[in-house]
Amino acid sequence: MTSEHQEKETVLSRRDFLATSAFLTATVAGFGIIAGFFRFFKSDVRYEEPSVFKIGKPENFPVGTARKLDDKKVFVFSDDGGFYAISCVCTHLGCIVHTSDNGFTCPCHGSKYNTAGKVISGPAPRSLPWFEITQDVDGSLVVNAGSEVPSGTKVKYS
Amino acid sequence: MNEVEVNEIERSGLSKFTDNLKSLAATVFGSVFRNGSPNSDKARASAIFNNFFLHIQGTKTHINTLRPSYTLGLGLISFFLLVIVVASGIFLMVYYNPSVENAYQSVKNIIYVVFGGNVTRNIHKWAGEGMIIFVLLHMARVFFTGSYKSGREFNWVVGVILLILVFVLNLTGYLLPWDQLSYWALVIVSNIMQSPRELTDSLGITRFFDVGTFSREFFLAGMVPGKESLNRVYLFHVMVLPLIISVFAGIHFWRIRKDGGMTKPDAFSPTVSDSGYAVPPAKTAGIFPTHKTYGLMELARGKTPSVDKDIENMVFSWPNLLIAELAVLMLTLAAVVVYSYYINAPIREFANPLIPENPAKAPWYFLGLQELLSYSAFMGGAGLPMLTLFGLFLIPYLDREQYNVGTWFTDRKGKLIAFEAFVISTVLLIGILVFAVNFGWLRSWFPEIPQLVITLVNPGSIWVGFIIVWSLFVIRRTGSTRMGAMSLFVMFLVSYVILTYFATEMRGPNWGFFWSMSQWPIH
CATH class of the missing domain: 1.20.810.10 (Cytochrome Bc1 Complex; Chain C)
Incomplete structure (x- = not known):
């Protein structure tokens, strides 16, 4: 009698088992629905500019060039050390920086960067990223705005 | 047979129809508004609770x-x-x-x-x-x-x-x-x-x-x-x-x-x-x-x-x-x-x-936030607004005193506390803004400072921190959570108004300080 009583307490009854499993199934399904909801909102087609783009032959960028490619949102420089590309999107809130006396300035909240893109004042949390520059087989320089390189990375092509 | 039934029989179908037609306006209106014209207390009461739109009152x-x-x-x-x-x-x-x-x-x-x-x-x-x-x-x-x-x-x-x-x-x-x-x-x-x-x-x-x-x-x-x-x-x-x-x-x-x-x-x-x-x-x-x-x-x-x-x-x-x-x-x-x-x-x-645009300004009601944003994107745009809303949500649960509910400013002491909070927050907030405009902030003095320090310690977060500490001080001094909430809320309102005004009128190109729009340089 005593053992039977104990068994009743330790073994899950059929009713409790079914209720618990139904509840757990509903919870798992709920998480699945939430995940699906957010996945649905993540757009698979992007109507955006490609992040890898050609900018022309090296001879178009003689030593001393400092050019802003407006539609690509990138500065391209050429000096004795080689070519390098710096983003012109402010790391604070995404406005477009412009060149100033000794670096770059953002018009929106006054962040200032030095010539290497390093933050010197203002609210910007990070330095302006430098982008990778490679050369295509046709001789054009290619900027990859999806690939950051360490600040100061300059490459020589001819 | 009584008189009514006689009438029903003697009247032709057509005359009943024309009678219905004549009383059409009254019967339709009466079927929509069943309580009749509100010329008695009972009808005035039914006018409210029998009406779909009014019965929430x-x-x-x-x-x-x-x-x-x-x-x-x-x-x-x-x-x-x-x-x-x-x-x-x-x-x-x-x-x-x-x-x-x-x-x-x-x-x-x-x-x-x-x-x-x-x-x-x-x-x-x-x-x-x-x-x-x-x-x-x-x-x-x-x-x-x-x-x-x-x-x-x-x-x-x-x-x-x-x-x-x-x-x-x-x-x-x-x-x-x-x-x-x-x-x-x-x-x-x-x-x-x-x-x-x-x-x-x-x-x-x-x-x-x-x-x-x-x-x-x-x-x-x-x-x-x-x-x-x-x-x-x-x-x-x-x-x-x-x-x-x-x-x-x-x-x-x-x-x-x-x-x-x-x-x-x-x-x-x-x-x-x-x-x-x-x-x-x-x-x-x-x-x-x-x-x-x-x-x-x-x-x-x-x-x-x-x-x-x-x-x-x-x-x-x-x-x-x-x-x-x-x-x-x-x-x-x-x-x-x-x-x-x-x-x-x-x-x-x-x-x-x-x-x-330069300056790129949000509409006026967000400019107070934009001023905070200009110190730190995370603190101004997410951290401090979240903290403020969280504080607003919690006010009724952290102040549960039931004394003098329904009286403006609770009592004489409440008016004094509110006035005190108004004066202190006005003076101090303007002081902080003047300081930040004149002397810059941490990165102007220590260029190598890590971003985490600026995210956590900037004029916006210091100000909000002060408001919280001041309210706790008021609670201790007066022994009343209502008075603490009063200080907190007055300072919140003052901050919203002053920051909004400051960013609207005194921030110009590159988010620089100008006394008025007429001083803006050509840019």
Whole structure:
């Protein structure tokens, strides 16, 4: 009698088992629905500019060039050390920086960067990223705005 | 056979038909409004509770609720502005087209070509912005009269949710014309949504937990504002958010009744001036004796239905309350229409992703936040606003004193504390702004300082920290949580007003300081 009583307490009854499993199934399904909801909102087609783009032959960028490619949102420089590309999107809130006396300035909240893109004042949390520059087989320089390189990375092509 | 039956038989079918035709107006009207004309107390009561639209209000209203000096009609004005916004918005949807190619053109069409288009757009814009002002004022009224207490805690929370919704609706609204303001606001807002990266980067956990980029992609359908972003913003503005705000507004009104009506001072007594807007009941006996309102309902516990409380100061909602409401509606509508007739809603140039405006300013109601943003994107855009809203949500739960609910500023001491908080916050906040403008901040002095330090220690976070510490100090000094909440709330209002004014008038190109717009350099 005593053992039977104990068994009743330790073994899950059929009713409790079914209720618990139904509840757990509903919870798992709920998480699945939430995940699906957010996945649905993540757009698979992007109507955006490609992040890898050609900018022309090296001879178009003689030593001393400092050019802003407006539609690509990138500065391209050429000096004795080689070519390098710096983003012109402010790391604070995404406005477009412009060149100033000794670096770059953002018009929106006054962040200032030095010539290497390093933050010197203002609210910007990070330095302006430098982008990778490679050369295509046709001789054009290619900027990859999806690939950051360490600040100061300059490459020589001819 | 009695006379009536004889008549029924003797009258021809056609004469019955013509009789029905003659009384058609009366019978149709009588079938819609079954209580008849409201010329008795009973009919005046049924006019309210038999009407779908009116029955959210009680059949009787407390005289204190009718006093213009108590409510100032602020919540009602906010609601009527919502109605005006919804109505004018539907008209705008007739011509507006949410595509990157056509949005700007269709807004120009509404402004310059569509019949009545410009004034409709102005009404929509100004009533929407008016909601921000009046919802904030209404919140201040509810706070200072202590009306978030004695069972109304949750309705205060619903009210804060409504405040957030009003801000978000205004925000999504000004993204739609796809002008320079829309485009760069979208850029800035999406970057604010991404700003938790500032914190995750500092902690080095962005690779595993990039909630910033995730929410940015959710909002923009990508990383830069484009056609799908506009689609989403439009969906939120005209569909999702209006549905949500309707539901919460409904809950807000319903809870007023369920929480026992509006607050009133414990020691209420009608004054002579009350007779100007409150007509007493015709009879105080019969089915409306002074000592009860409902029969069986007297057995119900809790605050609803409101039974046997202060009955002698209750008057019938029809006509007392309805006339007051009608007056507020007419004044609100008149003010909006007149203002919109003379003042045009702004529109900038077509969105240009290559050139941000300088300075790129948000609409005025977000400029206080933008000033905080200029110290730290995460703190100003996410951290401090979240903290503020969290604080607002918690006020009724952290201050549970039930003393003098329904009295402006609680008592004499409350007025002093509020005045003290007003003076201290005005002086100190202006002092902090002057300091930051004159001497810069940490990075100007220590260029190598880590970003995490600036995220945590900047003029905005220091100021909010001071407000919290000051309120705790007031609680300790006065021994009253209500006084602490009073300081906190006054300082919140002062901060919103001063920061908004400062960023609107004194921030110029490159977010530099200028005494006025006339000093801005050519740039």
